[in-house]
Amino acid sequence: MIKVSVVGITGFTGLELIKILLNHKGVEIAHLCSRSRVGEPIFKVYPQFSGVIERVVEPIDVELLKESDLVFLALPHTVSSGIAKSLFGKTKIIDLSADFRLKDPTVYSKWYGVEHPAFELLGEAVYGLSELNREMIAQAQLVANPGCYATSVILAVAPVAQFLEGAVIADSKSGVSGAGRGFKEGLEFCEVNENFRAYSVSGHRHIPEMEQELKSFNENIRIAFIPHLLPVQRGILSTVYMQVEREMDFFKLYSDFFNGDYFVRVVNSPPSLNSVKGTNFCDIYPYYDRRTKRLIVVSVIDNMIKGASGQAVQNMNIMFGLDEKEGLGGFVFYP
Ligand SMILES: NC(=O)c1ccc[n+]([C@@H]2O[C@H](COP(=O)([O-])OP(=O)(O)OC[C@H]3O[C@@H](n4cnc5c(N)ncnc54)[C@H](OP(=O)(O)O)[C@@H]3O)[C@@H](O)[C@H]2O)c1
Numbered sequence: 001m002i003k004v005s006v007v008g009i010t011g012f013t014g015l016e017l018i019k020i021l022l023n024h025k026g027v028e029i030a031h032l033c034s035r036s037r038v039g040e041p042i043f044k045v046y047p048q049f050s051g052v053i054e055r056v057v058e059p060i061d062v063e064l065l066k067e068s069d070l071v072f073l074a075l076p077h078t079v080s081s082g083i084a085k086s087l088f089g090k091t092k093i094i095d096l097s098a099d100f101r102l103k104d105p106t107v108y109s110k111w112y113g114v115e116h117p118a119f120e121l122l123g124e125a126v127y128g129l130s131e132l133n134r135e136m137i138a139q140a141q142l143v144a145n146p147g148c149y150a151t152s153v154i155l156a157v158a159p160v161a162q163f164l165e166g167a168v169i170a171d172s173k174s175g176v177s178g179a180g181r182g183f184k185e186g187l188e189f190c191e192v193n194e195n196f197r198a199y200s201v202s203g204h205r206h207i208p209e210m211e212q213e214l215k216s217f218n219e220n221i222r223i224a225f226i227p228h229l230l231p232v233q234r235g236i237l238s239t240v241y242m243q244v245e246r247e248m249d250f251f252k253l254y255s256d257f258f259n260g261d262y263f264v265r266v267v268n269s270p271p272s273l274n275s276v277k278g279t280n281f282c283d284i285y286p287y288y289d290r291r292t293k294r295l296i297v298v299s300v301i302d303n304m305i306k307g308a309s310g311q312a313v314q315n316m317n318i319m320f321g322l323d324e325k326e327g328l329g330g331f332v333f334y335p
Contacts, residue, residue: 020310198228254266278305
């Protein structure tokens, strides 16, 4: 049994990690920690665990965490890297924050507005997009779990990145859970419900992450990325427009690219959030518009599963040589 701990269990991705790990046959949960609610029974934080977990929230104690084989950090950026610095070398780490995703600390400072708190570890981190970096993830001590938008866009673009002319336009819509559980202005019920809006139009932090990872397929890749807030709880739908001069059998091209990748399904009609909500799947639909010579790809994920905690467990499975699907067999939340 692998001993795993989760830090940040009072947040959304921490909650998803607990649910997935409880269903995982190869792990033993060592510590469930957070800054707040320490000492309270987990079922008080989440009544859904009443009668399921008989343990209390533990403080974030680095010495205790070192007893784990792997620690998931489900924390805000800058907080994660502080803890990762103390844990590195003692246990494997999967960080769900943005702290180790960007390889260049100056790019991190530019987009996140602070000096990188642990730049000495950047060279150790592997970008954890499971389908693209499996071999490196298997060897990694520190995995930077990708951003949710970045996962949906990179998977939609990677198969054709080498054929692209001009910039990619990625138009993405996310449910509100993408912003986390804490209160944030603009995310109140009356702002979100029955409403729909674009945000971060002048630049979203996932852009450098997308371009960094897609550069290995096309050095000149450029992405215009426009996120929108959907009045739903979970899920991301990205519609990606790409200029490709030559028509190809894109369905086959995508199917061949993801051949053997259980969690990416190339589908032959536009997918909806209901196809993937609650699961670790990414459904991808490619369509070539001859009139405009644009390849239009629709990709959907659950932001908290394939976009965060599900992919984190997929990465853990890869790191420990387990079946990639272990713990991730849940069915879609529908209706
Ligand atoms: N939500 C998503 O769809 C999604 C997808 C991909 C990646 N991510 C990333 O995953 C990370 C967690 O996201 P989330 O959605 O789970 O966020 P969240 O719901 O806001 O939870 C944040 C967690 O971090 C803890 N925390 C906040 N500040 C802290 C501090 N200074 N010291 C110690 N703990 C602190 C909170 O604990 P307290 O109870 O003590 O405040 C809470 O447990 C973030 O970096 C986020 O960007 C999220």
